[in-house]
Amino acid sequence: MQPADLNMTTTVTGHQLFLFVTLDDGGDEELAGAIDVLGEGMENVDGVDGGPSEEAFAKGRFQLLRAEYGFTTQQQIVHPAVSESDGLIRLECATLEPIKGYETGLRTLIDAAGGSVETLAGVMRPRSYTSHAMTEFAYAHAMPPGPGEKFPLAAVTPMNKTDAWWQMDFLHRESFFLPRYDENEELVVKGHALASAMGVPGINRRLVHSPDGYGVPGNYDFVGYFEFAEKDATVFREVMAGLRDKVQNPEWKYVLEGPEWWGHRVRSAAEFLAKP
Numbered sequence: 001m002q003p004a005d006l007n008m009t010t011t012v013t014g015h016q017l018f019l020f021v022t023l024d025d026g027g028d029e030e031l032a033g034a035i036d037v038l039g040e041g042m043e044n045v046d047g048v049d050g051g052p053s054e055e056a057f058a059k060g061r062f063q064l065l066r067a068e069y070g071f072t073t074q075q076q077i078v079h080p081a082v083s084e085s086d087g088l089i090r091l092e093c094a095t096l097e098p099i100k101g102y103e104t105g106l107r108t109l110i111d112a113a114g115g116s117v118e119t120l121a122g123v124m125r126p127r128s129y130t131s132h133a134m135t136e137f138a139y140a141h142a143m144p145p146g147p148g149e150k151f152p153l154a155a156v157t158p159m160n161k162t163d164a165w166w167q168m169d170f171l172h173r174e175s176f177f178l179p180r181y182d183e184n185e186e187l188v189v190k191g192h193a194l195a196s197a198m199g200v201p202g203i204n205r206r207l208v209h210s211p212d213g214y215g216v217p218g219n220y221d222f223v224g225y226f227e228f229a230e231k232d233a234t235v236f237r238e239v240m241a242g243l244r245d246k247v248q249n250p251e252w253k254y255v256l257e258g259p260e261w262w263g264h265r266v267r268s269a270a271e272f273l274a275k276p
């Protein structure tokens with residue numbers, strides 16, 4: 001289904017590619033050098049405090065991450081090329097071409113080294129369901145992006161929504177983001193925003209949407225990406241538990257998740273390829 005048929009925004013504000021790399025034998029110095037060359041002219045997000053400048057976003061930005069194998073969890077959709085990967089390179093750019101070029105280059109290098117690359121693609125969009133008041137609640141106090149030293153951990157949450165979700169009219173869909181109250185105005189369920197509210201101050205969050213419409217095979221409807229400090233790892237887990245609690249957050253009745261992939265951010269290709 002296309003966003004326009006769902007009362008959702010049709011605007012695209014940027015592109016992201018999540019390149020999950022599997023490379024059993026690790027890599028050598030030569031491969032590390034070649035990966036560093038791929039990123040030349042782009043901004044390494046690992047060192048950046050705050051959001052991107054217009055110029056950096058136009059040229060493309062990258063973040064290298066190494067898998068935190070023990071933290072990754074399998075959810076409903078089995079996807080070993082993601083869950084068993086050794087690392088991730090997250091790319092973002094105002095246009096697709098520069099980061100597609102990086103992806104092609106990386107695939108050539110990793111294939112030649114005997115590994116493989118699995119790509120999840122998404123587009124950035126303005127929010128569709130969010131009022132001014134919800135912006136104040138859920139985004140105005142949200143944690144801005146920070147460097148890897150400050151927020152070393154990251155989690156990726158690919159997911160689909162079911163056909164039943166996409167067939168609901170938008171007022172019904174929108175209602176899942178808000179708390180629900182009974183006839184005496186007592187809170188009955190928290191809904192998405194309240195169930196996850198404890199994550200607002202300490203978790204930096206980004207979301208991309210499927211590039212070719214929702215409910216389309218071959219692409220997840222959404223890929224979430226979250227960065228946080230070690231001390232907030234428990235908060236992130238509690239937020240996920242709150243969202244997955246179908247009593248407090250009935251939206252999740254309509255969600256099928258891919259693996260919840262965890263990694264830690266690294267600065268250089270040498271660190272990215274280093275054996276654990």
Ligand code: HEM
Nearest residue numbers: 127128129130138157177193196197199200203222224239
């Ligand atoms: C940390 C606190 C969080 C808050 C306050 C929050 C709040 C919101 C709000 C208000 C929206 C509606 C956006 C719109 O207008 O389009 C939204 C969408 C969404 N959020 Fe969260 N969220 C949080 C964390 C998470 C987490 C941890 C996940 C993990 C998977 C997640 C997944 C999503 C998805 C997939 C959507 C798009 C849903 C759709 O359009 O059907 N959120 N969130």
